[in-house]
Amino acid sequence: MNAPRTRVQRRPVHGVLLLDKPLGFSSNQALQKAKWLLRAEKAGHTGTLDPLATGVLPLCFGAATKFSQLHLDADxxxxxxxxxxxxxxxxxxxxxxxxxxxxxxxxxxxxxxxxxxxxxxxxxxxxxxxxxxxxxxxxxxxxxxxxxxxxxxxxxxxxxxxxxxxxxxxxxxxxxxxxxxxxxxxxxxxxxxxxxxxxxxxxxxxxGGFVEAQCVTIEALEAMDEEERLARLLPAEALVDGHSRVTLGTEDAARFLSGLRRRGAWADADEVAVFGTQPPAFLGTAHVKAGELIPGRLLNPIEIQQILLNAQQTEATP
Incomplete structure (x- = not known):
């Protein structure tokens, strides 16, 4: 009689894993394997790579999935x-x-x-x-x-x-x-x-800006413990590395996260990465037109709290 399969306890995982996709795996097979190894609740990739192709495949987890489209369009x-x-x-x-x-x-x-x-x-x-x-x-x-x-x-x-x-x-x-x-x-x-x-x-x-030297193989991931796997994740803002940067104070950050436009002495820009100061966190994307910061894709407060908590736990791990 077969033993019952152990159910994987999923958890909130946020970030970008740069995977060196192996030969013979579809992009979705590679994604599901990495998702299982990280016990992640939510995951997606940034465009398919043929099963007969290998190499750089950015995988997005949690809040990072909101920005995966940016790398669908990347060179x-x-x-x-x-x-x-x-x-x-x-x-x-x-x-x-x-x-x-x-x-x-x-x-x-x-x-x-x-x-x-x-x-x-x-x-x-x-x-x-x-x-x-x-x-x-x-x-x-x-x-x-x-x-x-x-x-x-x-x-x-x-x-x-x-x-x-x-x-x-x-x-x-x-x-x-x-x-x-x-x-x-x-x-x-x-x-x-x-x-x-x-x-x-x-x-x-x-x-985009990701190269093969940054990637990890599935075999290497399998050999790691959970903390080592999480340490391989880049933050979600790695997907917007080429964007202009705007930092907001506490009050403006809270209003921005609720979808409200903010006014400031910013130059017009189509692609902006927005950060808060207290706490220091990535809030999402926007564009600036005529001095207005107009929200695009935003993290929600729960995602930001989870990201900050995960960072604190990682720093506390000896």
């Missing part, structure tokens, strides 16, 4: 390898081979293609993607053998480096805007080289 950097001469149905090594062509690529070809795909470009989203059409993910249509029309998207390749690894393999390093599909980029590069290509590996090495 990202990827490192990929692509096999030339072979096209697959999915654009990666998992798909069946649909075409093979000889490879004759010189250094000047790589330079030409690198310049061709740097800057604003248009991409047709791949069928094997989570993008939805009539409420259904494109990959679901693809599994049924149905191809649907997809409108091209405007994206920006901020920086692109293409290097030869071997006669039929290239390394792609790309810093891109939101909505860019690296598998599609690899396929398009292969077509521009005249031989076709598919990705054999894909790793996200940066998203």
């Amino acid at each position: 990202k950097t990827y490192e990929a390898t692509a096999r030339l001469g072979i096209k697959t149905a999915t654009g990666d090594a998992e798909g069946e081979v649909i075409a093979e062509r000889p490879v004759h690529v010189a250094a000047e070809d790589l330079e030409r293609v690198q310049a061709q795909f740097t800057g604003p470009i248009r991409q047709v989203p791949p069928m094997h993607s989570a993008l939805k059409k009539d409420g259904k993910a494109l990959y679901e249509y693809a599994r049924e053998g149905v191809e649907v029309e997809r409108a091209p998207r405007d994206v920006v390749i901020h920086k692109l480096e293409i290097r030869t690894i071997s006669e039929d393999t290239i390394r792609i390093l790309a810093s891109v805007s939101k909505g860019t599909y690296i598998r599609t980029l690899g396929e398009d590069i292969g077509e521009a080289l005249g031989c076709g290509a598919h990705l054999t590996s894909l790793r996200r090495i940066a998203t």
